[in-house]
Amino acid sequence: MSFLNIRSLSKRYGTVTALDDVDLSVASGSRTAIVGPSGSGKTTLLRIIAGFDTPDRGEVVLDDIVLADGQESVPAHRRGIGVVAQDGALFPHLTIEQNIGFGLDRRAADRPVRIRELMDMVGLDRSMLERSPDQLSGGQQQRVALARALARKPRLMLLDEPFSALDTGLRAATRKAVAQVLSDAGIATILVTHDQSEALSFADQLAVMRSGKLVQVGSPQHVYLHPNDVLTAEFLGEALLLPAQLDGGQADCAFGRIAVNDKDGRGPATIMIRPEQVVLMTSPGLPHSSGDVPTVEAVVVGLDFCGSTSELLLHIGGDRRISLRQPSSDAISVGASVAIGMRGTAHVLKR
Ligand SMILES: Nc1ncnc2c1ncn2[C@@H]1O[C@H](COP(=O)(O)OP(=O)(O)OP(=O)(O)O)[C@@H](O)[C@H]1O
Numbered sequence: 576m577s578f579l580n581i582r583s584l585s586k587r588y589g590t591v592t593a594l595d596d597v598d599l600s601v602a603s604g605s606r607t608a609i610v611g612p613s614g615s616g617k618t619t620l621l622r623i624i625a626g627f628d629t630p631d632r633g634e635v636v637l638d639d640i641v642l643a644d645g646q647e648s649v650p651a652h653r654r655g656i657g658v659v660a661q662d663g664a665l666f667p668h669l670t671i672e673q674n675i676g677f678g679l680d681r682r683a684a685d686r687p688v689r690i691r692e693l694m695d696m697v698g699l700d701r702s703m704l705e706r707s708p709d710q711l712s713g714g715q716q717q718r719v720a721l722a723r724a725l726a727r728k729p730r731l732m733l734l735d736e737p738f739s740a741l742d743t744g745l746r747a748a749t750r751k752a753v754a755q756v757l758s759d760a761g762i763a764t765i766l767v768t769h770d771q772s773e774a775l776s777f778a779d780q781l782a783v784m785r786s787g788k789l790v791q792v793g794s795p796q797h798v799y800l801h802p803n804d805v806l807t808a809e810f811l812g813e814a815l816l817l818p819a820q821l822d823g824g825q826a827d828c829a830f831g832r833i834a835v836n837d838k839d840g841r842g843p844a845t846i847m848i849r850p851e852q853v854v855l856m857t858s859p860g861l862p863h864s865s866g867d868v869p870t871v872e873a874v875v876v877g878l879d880f881c882g883s884t885s886e887l888l889l890h891i892g893g894d895r896r897i898s899l900r901q902p903s904s905d906a907i908s909v910g911a912s913v914a915i916g917m918r919g920t921a922h923v924l925k926r
Pocket of ligand 1: 592612614615617618620
């Protein structure tokens with residue numbers, strides 16, 4: 576049973592359609608990540624759920640209560656929804672204690688205890704209570720913002736790019752800590768992010784937006800391996816897109832005859848292989864199979880070294896060339912003969 580239901584949500588700003596008939600369901604206690612290019616409508620969707628903006632059409636229903644239906648709208652502060660924004664939006668003139676306690680009843684006897692519990696919950700040292708936000712690191716400030724949002728015991732948490740100002744190491748650590756806190760508290764969460772790997776690792780439901788529409792919703796694994804279209808395939812990570820001839824569960828392509836996930840399709844199609852499915856061998860003698868993986872011969876005709884990985888351009892015969900990212904190796908240089916094969920099943924993109 577869904578906890579949050581968004582139905583046929585639409586929003587225009589002048590001539591711009593920010594949301595176009597969006598449907599989304601979020602299960603109780605689950606984590607949804609919304610990804611999409613800049614301007615695709617992610618923040619607009621979050622703002623309407625939070626109650627900072629109203630939809631032109633459609634409805635937002637939380638726990639069977641209609642929060643917005645195009646005419647009526649429950650004010651943001653009465654929705655029981657927590658929001659953590661990109662910059663944390665802490666009050667600079669208040670201490671950490673005052674920031675976290677902002678939403679708590681000032682007369683409540685257990686206020687100081689509650690603030691300290693929230694500090695513990697998000698992994699902040701209590702010695703920081705009297706500091707001001709500018710005396711904390713970016714990651715610590717985001718934890719304060721989370722503690723402040725948690726203080727009101729929200730039913731739903733909205734995270735709008737809350738980690739984007741943090742550097743890579745801190746970003747991953749803060750994301751994991753935040754995910755753990757929210758999951759322990761059983762709070763359903765929606766994260767908006769530009770970072771595909773962040774979305775894939777954070778969420779149990781991934782929603783891809785483009786031009787105001789939700790173009791695909793599913794588990795991160797499913798959407799990553801079975802994207803509906805080329806744009807989603809490329810948006811979520813490196814994708815090898817190849818022309819192929821389908822033949823009932825098999826396909827003839829640059830990799831030879833391989834298994835595909837379309838049992839019935841026949842004729843020309845575009846298939847997608849993720850680079851991690853590719854097996855590349857550099858050993859002389861070129862075996863024509865590696866274990867169960869059939870291989871074809873290729874010559875490296877281009878190489879762009881990028882550190883741990885390299886972008887290879889391979890010539891496979893005739894005029895066929897593919898470009899492929901692989902772990903960097905001393906054994907691979909321009910002119911080298913290699914053999915390539917594919918593990919698993921290639922995904923047939925919808926026509
Ligand atoms: N208040 C506004 N007035 C006019 N146009 C707006 C307003 N808010 C958003 N838009 C437009 O609506 C579209 C969707 O914007 P939105 O901020 O939701 O996208 P986004 O996916 O969150 O983008 P980003 O990833 O860059 O933050 C954009 O074309 C944007 O310019």
